[in-house]
Every structure is written in C-alpha cells, then in structure tokens.
Amino acid sequence: MIVTPVRFEHGEPVLGIGVARPRLSWQVTEAEPGWAQSGYELEYGDTRVRVDSAEQILVDWPFAPLDSRERATIRVRLTDGKSWSGWSEPSTVEAGLLSPRDWRARLISPRTLGGIGDRAPILHASFPARERPVSARLYVTAHGCYTAWLSGERVGDAVLAPGWTSYPNRLRYQTYEVTELIRPGENRIEVLLGNGWYRGRLGWSNAYYGDRLALLAQLELRYPDGSLEVFGTDTHWSARESTVLADDLYDGQTTDLRAVPSTSDGVEQLDFAPERLTAPQGPPVRVTETLATREVLRSPSGRPIYDFGQNLVGWVRIRLRGTRSGQRVTVRHAEVLENGELGVRPLRSARATDTYLLDEAAEVLLEPSLTFHGFRYAEIDGATPERADVEAVVVGTDLRRTGWFHSSDAELDRFHENVVWGMRGNFLDVPTDCPQRDERLGWTGDIQAFAPAACFLYDTAGFLASWLADLAAEQHPDGSVPYVIPDVLGDAHPSAAAWGDAATVVPWVLYRRYGDTGILERQLDSMRAWVDRIASLTTEGIWAGGFQFGDWLDPDAPPHDPFAAKVDADVVATAYLARSAELLAAAHEVLGRDGAPYARLAARTRAAFAEHFLDTDARVHSDAPTGYALALEWDLLPSAELRARAVQRLVDLVCANGFRISTGFVGTPLIADALAANDHPDIAYRLLFERSCPSWLYPVTMGATTVWERWDSLLPDGSINPGEMTSFNHYALGAIADWMHRTVAGLAPAEPGYRRILVRPVPCARLTEAAARHETPYGTAAVSWRRDAGRFELEVRVPVGATANVHPPGGEPAEVGHGTHHWSVPDPCP
Structure with missing residues (x-):
C-alpha cells in the first residue's frame, strides 16, 4: 500500500497558509482488492494522534493550533483494522502571519x-x-x-x-x-x-x-x-x-x-x-506556458502580424538585435482578423497596446509585466523580428489540471479544448467574463453556469472559495448580490436571477465536487441572505418584475438587445428562487441545521410556478426551450403526465429549430440534461453535433480556439458580429462540457467529493469511443468506452477510498470498489 504525503486544505499555498488548524487530506495510490481504511494515525514531531475513521478528505487538524510562522511537518499512516501501512513521506506546512x-x-x-x-x-x-x-x-x-x-x-x-x-x-x-x-x-x-x-x-x-x-x-x-x-x-x-x-x-x-x-x-x-x-487560498497568477509563432502574415496596410494559432491571455515576448536609440516598437493585439487587419472593434475602448522606446543595444528582450491581453494575433510596428524571436507568454492563475476528455470526433475534442483554453484565459485571479476588452469583470452569472465544468477541469476549490469570500464581503445588507465580484459597478439593489444565485449555486458545487462542508459553513449566511432577499420580492409566490438579465444572449436576440430572450424573465427568476431555496435547505441539512423553512419555500415556489406559468397542456409560459429545461431539470412540474408533455414539447421545439441551439446563458447548461435524462439522448446528441449557426460546433468550423460570448461572434461570411458585446473568449456557453464529462463519457460524482462515483455512459452512433479522466480528492477516476464489432467495451478505474455504481448500457448495474474493471455488452448503437 502506498500513501501519498498529506495535503493541507486544498493544496496551495503550503508556505504562508492562512489558518491555524489546516484540514488534512491524503490518498492511497495502491491497495489490495477489498482494502478499506478504518483508522489513521497522524504524527507531528513527538505527538501522534490516532483516529478511528474512514475519512481521508479534509479531516480536522488534531494538534494544537499553529502559531504565526510555525512550521509543521506531518506524516500519516493508515489501518484497515488488521494491519498498518507504512508512514507517508513527510509533508510540511508553514503558517503565515495569522494576527x-x-x-x-x-x-x-x-x-x-x-x-x-x-x-x-x-x-x-x-x-x-x-x-x-x-x-x-x-x-x-x-x-x-x-x-x-x-x-x-x-x-x-x-x-x-x-x-x-x-x-x-x-x-x-x-x-x-x-x-x-x-x-x-x-x-x-x-x-x-x-x-x-x-x-x-x-x-x-x-x-x-x-x-x-x-x-x-x-x-x-x-x-x-x-x-x-x-x-x-x-x-x-x-x-x-x-x-x-x-x-x-x-x-x-x-x-x-x-x-x-x-x-x-x-x-x-x-x-x-x-x-x-x-492569506491566499489558492495558487497565484503565473506564466503557465509559452507558444511559438505559428505563422507571420502581412496585413493590407503592410505590417507584420504574428499568428500564435491559439486565442490566449498574456503578452508577447520579442527578442530584437541591433536596436538603435530612440527606436519605437509598438505591439497591438486582437483575437481575430477582419479583412486581413486586426479586428479591434470588439476591444471597444481598450487599446491593448504595448510600446517600447529602445536604446542602442546588441540584443534586447521586450515584454511587459504590469498588464495582460486577450489575443491570438499581434501586429508589430517599428521592427520586423524573425518568427522564432516572437512568442506568446500565457498567464493565468496556476490551477492544477484535474480533468480530461477525449472522443472519436475531432471537432468535439477541439470544442472541449476550446472550453479549457477559455477557462485558462478567464480564470486570472477572479473568474472573469472576458479577458480582452474594457471589462474583464467577475460576472456572477457566468461562473454560476460554468462552475461544474470548471471544478472538473481544474482544482478550483481555493480559487473559488476566495472569490466567494469577496462575494459575501460585498453582499448588501438586504442580501442583494452585486452583478460582478469584486463589485465595481455599485448598483444600489442588484437582485438578478441566475447572477445573484451564484451565492447559493457555487458553494453547493464546491461541496459536491470536493466534499468540502467548510465552504457551506463559511457561506451559509451569504446563501441565506440571498434567498431571503429574493423571497421578499415575490408576489403570490413568484418573482416577477424588476431588473433581470433573463436568458442572456439568447441566439434569437438582436445584436443590440441581448436581453431579448424568448423565455419570460419572470419564468427564469421564479425557477431560480425554487432552485436556490432547495440548495439552501440541503446545505442546512448537510451542516446538521434546520433547513425546513427553506424546503417549504422551495415547495411553495414550485407550486406557484406551476400555477402561474403552466397551462393545462404543460406549455410553460413563453413556450421556449429554456423554460422547459428549467422546469424539467428543477422538478417544477407537479405530475408525471405534465412532465411527459413538457418533454415532448421541448423535443418538438428542438427539432423544429433544425437542432440548432436556441438557449442563452441560463438554458444552455441545462438543455442537454433535460433531454438526455428524459429518454431523448438522441436529440441531445443532435444538438451537440450540429454545425450550422448557432451551435456549439459552429465556432469550431470557423476556426475558433476558445468559446465565444455569442453563438455567432463571427458571422458565416467571416465578419465580426455587429453587436457591441462580441468577445471571442467567454466560457459560459462552454458549460455543456460538464454534460460531456457526465453523460457522453459517463463519469459523475454520486456523493460529495466523488466518494461514490456514478458511471452511466450514454453512447451514440456518432461516436465510436469516448473517455474522461478526473483527479478526484481520492485519486484518479477514469471511464473509457469503445464500440467495436458489435460490442460495447467499458473500462472503469476507481481510486482507493471510493466506490462506483456502474451502469453499462443494456447491462446489469454493479457496485465496485477500487481498481480497474471491465465490461463487455452488446453495442446499444449498432
């Protein structure tokens, strides 16, 4: 048996940690079949503490609290009740200045x-x-x-x-x-x-x-x-x-x-x-990669444009030789080209320009350190360096990669890679909406939608916990949640559904993905204040009127009016009230507190939703896909019969629209689940693989290397969308990646922290294989499947300390422990 060194809190920082009693975690990378931890012993100096427990994730610090500057070296060993493992390698933590x-x-x-x-x-x-x-x-x-x-x-x-x-x-x-x-x-x-x-x-x-x-x-x-x-x-x-x-x-x-x-x-x-x-709760912003110039283009105006082949965030590093005194070198940045020139209109007023005044030198290295840009292309004026002397420096919060996805479809894999790059660029100290224009703000609605995908792809526990601490700090006395965190907009009473609901949704996602009850404990007052606030705004049980973003950037909304969604904003608002009240009740239950008042609020809101927004034929008010996705996913329909009718209506709408996407920021994270969980995975896959505009894969066909803000940020003729808000690096619409992990590949958490894993792949004839791998708190979990010669071959890897409920398509469900397991069943998609 091999026990990893102890981790403190969520891993970074170890030097200068900001708590006196850091929680401890460890993994077992190898163990005999059937082995299970029943106790552990922790050693700090001459002190050893034994605890009879199967817990190994974020367990309580059992020693005296650390003093400021105190350095502690910890080892752990485990028992299954019969014998003890060897000691782990020592792991050291040092407290920062705690007072x-x-x-x-x-x-x-x-x-x-x-x-x-x-x-x-x-x-x-x-x-x-x-x-x-x-x-x-x-x-x-x-x-x-x-x-x-x-x-x-x-x-x-x-x-x-x-x-x-x-x-x-x-x-x-x-x-x-x-x-x-x-x-x-x-x-x-x-x-x-x-x-x-x-x-x-x-x-x-x-x-x-x-x-x-x-x-x-x-x-x-x-x-x-x-x-x-x-x-x-x-x-x-x-x-x-x-x-x-x-x-x-x-x-x-x-x-x-x-x-x-x-x-x-x-x-x-x-x-x-x-x-x-x-003290920090997560890693800092660092240089994480450098990219060489892929191609040097010449613009119609005659200037060299360096193409790095990837929309990224950071800056350009240039090596020049034989410079002269007074020489001025200017570097301009853009995400796309338009008519062969930099497409800078989407930057709005941001100049995104670095300038250097040079002295005479045999060689000089040019790069900024007090700014960053979102770009794929850089135009250099005042010098024409060789291609090999120009590279892009990628910067962002140095998060640990924890999730991967692969399939037999190259464009789907490219889309997933676009999601990853979009997250890398926008997780720069705070989760921003975009990294290039005169905005770059921590919009609450974006991260509310994307948090599940983010927590799979990277270890965001400390990063998002710090952001949530800012959310709680800037929450208004009446419970209102600013639209952006940190708040630089300063609205008097910012209460918008889906945006303010980040106060409840993001803590719950962190709890589910990392098994961290501490985040619920720290954020509970904030969660409660938000739900109390929006409950106070209801009339006859529904949240109606007032300012709302609604289903922001519905693809049918005109470029100048992103609010103009098909679904009524009151439908969105009331659905989110039910959802947040339900999550708050669940958080109380996890913490051993009375959440019954919020469970009753959720039930009353569901009833009010059905009364005000459903007709007798299960048509949701506005008759839009987002409305049905909300109602189906969040159990807002009072009977199985109404649910079946709503499912059919959603299918009809999706088919009638030619399987092109018709949802905005609110509906997009839910639409595939609403279909697949209600016996229509074929329709969800038709949506996923659609390539005409608007669709997830349309940007891929247009050469996108990140996820766009608008489904049609670049129009089919290659021109830039005329809307004022046109970013080529937004992550919100990439929230579908979470469905790809959970449903296409079939790897999902069934219990907090992946202590129990749900493996339920839903294959389709379009794919011959798919796989997902995730570094859970317990270790590596992986699912891969392949369709070949009439058989469906499934392989599942379960880390020590976790179990998995496996549902092979058409086969018998099974519960398995750690190790690698295989199934072979008839191909469900011949």
Whole structure:
C-alpha cells in the first residue's frame, strides 16, 4: 500500500497558509482488492494522534493550533483494522502571519511620484544581515500590483500579485521563501508598483479604489541562534521612477529602455487596517506556458502580424538585435482578423497596446509585466523580428489540471479544448467574463453556469472559495448580490436571477465536487441572505418584475438587445428562487441545521410556478426551450403526465429549430440534461453535433480556439458580429462540457467529493469511443468506452477510498470498489 504525503486544505499555498488548524487530506495510490481504511494515525514531531475513521478528505487538524510562522511537518499512516501501512513521506506546512499584531511594517506610498499618469514607481531600501540566516521570509502586498527583487534577484514567480480582491474588505498578501537571496552584510530590496486592478481603468470607471499606489512589505530573518530580525516598510524607504512610463490592464504598457534620468522621492505612511489582510487560498497568477509563432502574415496596410494559432491571455515576448536609440516598437493585439487587419472593434475602448522606446543595444528582450491581453494575433510596428524571436507568454492563475476528455470526433475534442483554453484565459485571479476588452469583470452569472465544468477541469476549490469570500464581503445588507465580484459597478439593489444565485449555486458545487462542508459553513449566511432577499420580492409566490438579465444572449436576440430572450424573465427568476431555496435547505441539512423553512419555500415556489406559468397542456409560459429545461431539470412540474408533455414539447421545439441551439446563458447548461435524462439522448446528441449557426460546433468550423460570448461572434461570411458585446473568449456557453464529462463519457460524482462515483455512459452512433479522466480528492477516476464489432467495451478505474455504481448500457448495474474493471455488452448503437 502506498500513501501519498498529506495535503493541507486544498493544496496551495503550503508556505504562508492562512489558518491555524489546516484540514488534512491524503490518498492511497495502491491497495489490495477489498482494502478499506478504518483508522489513521497522524504524527507531528513527538505527538501522534490516532483516529478511528474512514475519512481521508479534509479531516480536522488534531494538534494544537499553529502559531504565526510555525512550521509543521506531518506524516500519516493508515489501518484497515488488521494491519498498518507504512508512514507517508513527510509533508510540511508553514503558517503565515495569522494576527494583525504580527505586522510591524507600515503601508507606504511615494510622496510625489507614482501619481495617476506618472511613471510606475520603485520603492526601495537597504538592510543589513549580521550573518546568513537559517530562514528568511518576505510577506508582501500592495495597493496596485507589485514585482519584488532582493539583491538583484527576482522574488518568486507570481505575476500581477497580490491579485484582485474586494480591497476595502480583503487584501491578499503573499509569503515568499527568500533565504538563498540574503547575503551577510548589506542587502537591497526593490519593489516595482503598477496600477493593476487597484487604480486606473476598471469596468466603466477610473481610479476606482484609490489614487495612490502603496506597498506593505515585511522581511523576517531567522538566525542560527533562534533570534528574529524584522525589516518592514516605513518612512525610511525611498522611491524612484522606473522605466515604465504607463501601465494599464486595458490599454497596455509603455516602457522606456533608454538611459534617462530618474527622479527620486521620499515616502510617507498611509492609514491602513491590517485586519483586512488575508492569506491566499489558492495558487497565484503565473506564466503557465509559452507558444511559438505559428505563422507571420502581412496585413493590407503592410505590417507584420504574428499568428500564435491559439486565442490566449498574456503578452508577447520579442527578442530584437541591433536596436538603435530612440527606436519605437509598438505591439497591438486582437483575437481575430477582419479583412486581413486586426479586428479591434470588439476591444471597444481598450487599446491593448504595448510600446517600447529602445536604446542602442546588441540584443534586447521586450515584454511587459504590469498588464495582460486577450489575443491570438499581434501586429508589430517599428521592427520586423524573425518568427522564432516572437512568442506568446500565457498567464493565468496556476490551477492544477484535474480533468480530461477525449472522443472519436475531432471537432468535439477541439470544442472541449476550446472550453479549457477559455477557462485558462478567464480564470486570472477572479473568474472573469472576458479577458480582452474594457471589462474583464467577475460576472456572477457566468461562473454560476460554468462552475461544474470548471471544478472538473481544474482544482478550483481555493480559487473559488476566495472569490466567494469577496462575494459575501460585498453582499448588501438586504442580501442583494452585486452583478460582478469584486463589485465595481455599485448598483444600489442588484437582485438578478441566475447572477445573484451564484451565492447559493457555487458553494453547493464546491461541496459536491470536493466534499468540502467548510465552504457551506463559511457561506451559509451569504446563501441565506440571498434567498431571503429574493423571497421578499415575490408576489403570490413568484418573482416577477424588476431588473433581470433573463436568458442572456439568447441566439434569437438582436445584436443590440441581448436581453431579448424568448423565455419570460419572470419564468427564469421564479425557477431560480425554487432552485436556490432547495440548495439552501440541503446545505442546512448537510451542516446538521434546520433547513425546513427553506424546503417549504422551495415547495411553495414550485407550486406557484406551476400555477402561474403552466397551462393545462404543460406549455410553460413563453413556450421556449429554456423554460422547459428549467422546469424539467428543477422538478417544477407537479405530475408525471405534465412532465411527459413538457418533454415532448421541448423535443418538438428542438427539432423544429433544425437542432440548432436556441438557449442563452441560463438554458444552455441545462438543455442537454433535460433531454438526455428524459429518454431523448438522441436529440441531445443532435444538438451537440450540429454545425450550422448557432451551435456549439459552429465556432469550431470557423476556426475558433476558445468559446465565444455569442453563438455567432463571427458571422458565416467571416465578419465580426455587429453587436457591441462580441468577445471571442467567454466560457459560459462552454458549460455543456460538464454534460460531456457526465453523460457522453459517463463519469459523475454520486456523493460529495466523488466518494461514490456514478458511471452511466450514454453512447451514440456518432461516436465510436469516448473517455474522461478526473483527479478526484481520492485519486484518479477514469471511464473509457469503445464500440467495436458489435460490442460495447467499458473500462472503469476507481481510486482507493471510493466506490462506483456502474451502469453499462443494456447491462446489469454493479457496485465496485477500487481498481480497474471491465465490461463487455452488446453495442446499444449498432
């Protein structure tokens, strides 16, 4: 038997963790058939604690709480009641600064430099180290984003740190191991500050959070004798101008590499409440990949355009040789081409341009660090570097990949890859709607729809838990949930169905996918406040009137009016009230609390839905596919007979529309399930494989490498949709990937955290094979099937600690434990 090292909370960070009692998890990668854990023993130093339990995911910390800076090395061993395993390899966690009292540093800002429109400032100081320390830690955050150097060496590999949180409520700080960067004697620390999300253009406002960039940094040196020396930001620091003339997330960065004078300045202390400092709950934004130029094109205007073959998020890195003083190089970005030129209209007012003023040099490497762009194409003016000297740098939150899908259809696989790339680009510190135009906001409706797919593809537990903490912090006293988190729109009473319901849906998805009851505990007040708020807006049990997004971007809505969906917004709103009330009741039950009032609210709302929105023939008001999908998936139909009629009507609508998609943000995540779960998987597959516009595969036929905001962001004639909102990198409509994982391949969670797995593939004649693999909290689960020579061959892999309920098509269901299992049954799709 092999036991993996212990994981703390959800895995990152291990250095600078923000809780005194981190929960513990482990996996068993190999075990004899039939083996099952009945107890475990944890070791920390000289202390061992035995617990009789089969639990292995997010178990309680059994030792004394960690103090700030305390470092703990843990091992675990397991028993099945008969014998013990060997000890796992040791795993170490270190607490961050857990109390505001631990911070001796002060928040500082340049006195006169670094104002809006000025050069980006560098704050710097020197400090002595009396000898080489045994350990050194740098704790740092900023108003703005920062890059730090110690003794000329870059600190860490995070970019755009500390990221974007609800700054008035939560400011994230990072912890860095810098022991090897400290030299005995004089050392120097320098920190570049950029505007980031704190200041400048954000949404549709300027200088949103504040007008002064600022730094908070605390360096701690631990010497061999055990003494601790602390150097923190204070008024003894200095400031100077950097080579960055301008930086903005939307407009780009301008850098002057010439030897020009730099003005120096003093700093002053700003008022600051350390109580709002919080440690990260997930990984930082990093460079995750680089892509070579696929092709160099020449635009009609004569400029070179570098095509990277993939719509991505990050920036362009250029190597130039033999530059001259005063040479200006400009890099413009776009997701698509139109008439051979960059298609920049979808960027709206975002300039997405990086500019470099060069000095004479034999060789220079050009790339920004205080901005990012969404692009596939880059136009370079002022130089014509060789193809090999231009590459795209991909950045995003460095999430651990956990899910994969494969099928025998190349276009379906390309679509799935588009979903992955769309998530990579938009999971950049917060789950944004798009990464390229003058928006890039954490729209609640988008992640509400996409959360199940996201949790399969990547480990988003800490990432989304942090975002939910911001949601709770910015929720209004009356329970209203802002349309975007962090909230930069500032609407007075933002209560919109599907968008605000992120408050209930996303915590529930995290609980189901990761087995994390803690997220329900932390978010329960927020969940309750939202449901209470929308319940207060009802009349005769239905939520009617008021502002709603509805089934946003219904494909039949005209380009200038994305609200104009076929389904009535009141139908959507009331359905979501029933759904959120039901989830809230279930969350109470999981936590051992009384959820009966919310179960009754859900029942009353279902009854009101049927009374107001159903006619005697089971026609849902508006007679639109989204209405039927909501009613079927969320049990809003009061009888089996009405359900059967609604199913048939949905099938009729889908067929009558030529199997082209006819749902927007709300209906799209549900439509395939509504069909397949009601004995019409053939119709769901016809939808999935349709290639005419609008459909999931239409963008693939048009060369898409990410999921689009609109079904027809690019029109069949190759022109860009005339609508003001036309993004070529949105993930919301990629929510169908979750159905592909669960139904096409057949891999789904039956219990929280995949402790019990449901394997129920629904094959179709169009596919000869499909497979999905997921790194569950217990280990690797995988399903693959193949149709060959009249047989359906099914292989299932179950991790140790989990079981699976397997339903081979047409075969007998079976419950199996860990290991790899095979079935061969007659092909159900001859």
